[in-house]
Ligand code: ADP
């Protein structure tokens with residue numbers, strides 16, 4: 001053992017400690033994945049070396065085939081992984097193996113419940129990684145040297161996974177990383193050639209570089225120890241270069257876990273080779289579950305980019321629009337230059353045409369999933385629906401296609417689940433219905449019971465119920481679908497078009513005429529609070545309702561803008577009343593102007609409350625209401 005200098009003991013970042021604890025306690029039923037994770041890291045390290053060596057061939061230090069070796073010692077109960085990839089400097093080891101750099105980790109950790117079953121789901125969202133070594137090992141030694149550094153600048157990182165790690169500078173002749181796992185006594189079954197071979201075949205067959213295991217050979221005559229011969233146990237070719245028909249589902253799934261750093265199988269994938277003017281291969285995956293940092297601005301997104309098989313960069317963001325940031329996978333181009341940079345990617349016209357083709361592939365894959373696996377699509381929507389709703393605003397060209405993928409709650413369901421697609425909606429629309437009706441609001445309970453729905457319920461017309469924060473904004477980008485325009489039922493002068501019969505319309509006009517006096521009186525009483533007063537034809541049970549002006553901001557947008565500190569243009573609602581309601585009849589007959597005023601203000605405030613708005617002067621509402629109650633009780 002070489003001399004160790006500058007030895008230090010350092011503490012893990014708090015989140016690492018939590019992660020280690022979680023890992024050890026929740027993954028006990030799936031221990032063997034530690035090998036997949038460490039091999040995945042070794043493969044990444046080799047990819048990085050290959051890429052850096054394009055510009056600095058010296059990094060290869062004279063060559064040697066790039067590979068991963070896995071060996072074991074039954075007596076010492078160790079498993080050792082060795083790669084000749086990029087390696088780590090002392091600083092790299094402290095940062096990469098002592099902290100978790102992912103943004104939002106602290107927040108994520110707060111969600112841990114202590115309940116192992118629940119938390120083991122969380123770990124999937126987070127991705128496992130290097131620390132999975134501690135599932136089977138009670139001590140891990142990492143010896144590494146970064147390519148390009150002197151042999152004297154090797155590092156030895158060592159930890160028992162209990163809150164701290166030791167770090168020292170050591171001599172390391174070969175570039176790359178060697179990881180020695182000292183197996184827990186109950187886990188010594190892993191120090192076995194057969195076991196390791198099977199695990200590698202099962203999880204890491206797709207790794208593009210050779211993974212070697214020692215072959216059992218008999219000792220030659222006169223020697224005590226047999227010479228070690230190495231044998232490649234995986235297929236060792238880039239999975240995406242193989243024809244689709246030859247790749248098994250399990251292989252696609254394991255490859256996904258490697259590229260996506262995910263723990264679970266993907267929901268769906270699409271593997272395509274494009275030839276012609278542009279030549280590239282893409283393998284795109286839809287994850288099953290949203291990662292914990294989907295809404296973090298700095299969260300990793302984008303595809304792994306290869307140029308003619310050589311890894312070029314992680315998180316290449318220019319190949320997909322932002323609303324598809326959850327898609328994982330690789331793209332391997334024959335047209336780009338090996339020294340392509342992020343800046344070049346942003347400007348290159350080749351990338352633009354690849355981006356639109358890849359976007360279409362993803363949307364097609366989602367359409368197929370929605371059509372063939374509706375149950376799975378429901379799961380997809382739960383996880384990624386909110387992000388998909390960013391689509392119509394970002395991707396004008398695919399607006400109609402994205403709209404077809406959207407799912408909403410509607411008056412046809414009774415649990416607020418977002419399962420209704422626009423095509424389903426139109427397929428069961430009423431005869432003569434040429435609009436898609438929707439209502440937005442804060443909560444499902446609120447919109448479900450909104451008075452705005454009364455006429456629709458009466459006529460049996462379905463209304464989409466939109467309660468996500470993003471919905472009103474989304475609808476401002478959607479004008480129509482399949483030639484049918486969207487109508488916000490709380491907005492403007494609701495025109496049901498062909499859905500109202502001629503008689504209905506005539507009757508409504510007559511009623512409106514007969515109530516002109518009441519309209520005028522209400523206008524005087526409500527004064528500045530309203531933009532307009534009119535007779536409603538959308539109410540059956542409620543006395544009054546507030547409608548939003550055709551051009552005004554809706555409640556949701558107003559609240560979002562207000563919360564972000566922006567000045568919101570003042571807009572007044574339209575007060576509509578139901579002429580057939582007993583309270584309105586009473587109002588119409590009220591002789592006292594004072595009581596008429598009180599009652600109209602109460603109706604106005606109630607309508608605001610029913611719409612989910614807050615009252616400008618709640619005390620005045622209570623005062624007026626109490627006054628009426630007192631009069632009632634005498
Ligand atoms: P991830 O692979 O998602 O980045 P890991 O926990 O698996 O997370 O690994 C943490 C980091 O440690 C890697 O990103 C890499 O920087 C470093 N690392 C791990 N294994 C190796 C290795 N064999 N060679 C070089 N660096 C490594």
Ligand code: MG
Nearest residue numbers: 040041129130
């Ligand atoms: Mg990893």
